Amino acid sequence: MKINYKQQELIEEFFNLVKSKYPEIEFEGLQESPNDPGYIWICVVTDMDEEREMEMREFAVHHAIEIFDKYGYLFSIMVTNQNLIAA
Numbered sequence: 001m002k003i004n005y006k007q008q009e010l011i012e013e014f015f016n017l018v019k020s021k022y023p024e025i026e027f028e029g030l031q032e033s034p035n036d037p038g039y040i041w042i043c044v045v046t047d048m049d050e051e052r053e054m055e056m057r058e059f060a061v062h063h064a065i066e067i068f069d070k071y072g073y074l075f076s077i078m079v080t081n082q083n084l085i086a087a
Helices: 005-021 050-071
Strands: 026-032 039-046 075-082
Touching: 005 026, 005 039, 005 050, 005 075, 050 075
Parallel strands: 039 075
Antiparallel strands: 026 039
């Protein structure tokens, strides 16, 4: 996956913003959407409860939309929640 300097800067700012409000998330890596190589998924791992995860997703989506409106880059936080994975 190729990302430019501005994308990298925005990804770091976006992740750090979400992490500052939800410190229990841990960066796992970046991944291209299988349907759109310009859409970057910021993969995180957490063990928060389902309600807090939904709150975090809403917070992240709001800021992702702001980035898209201002810069035209598509980012999403993609969560692997250890708390919700069935054994």
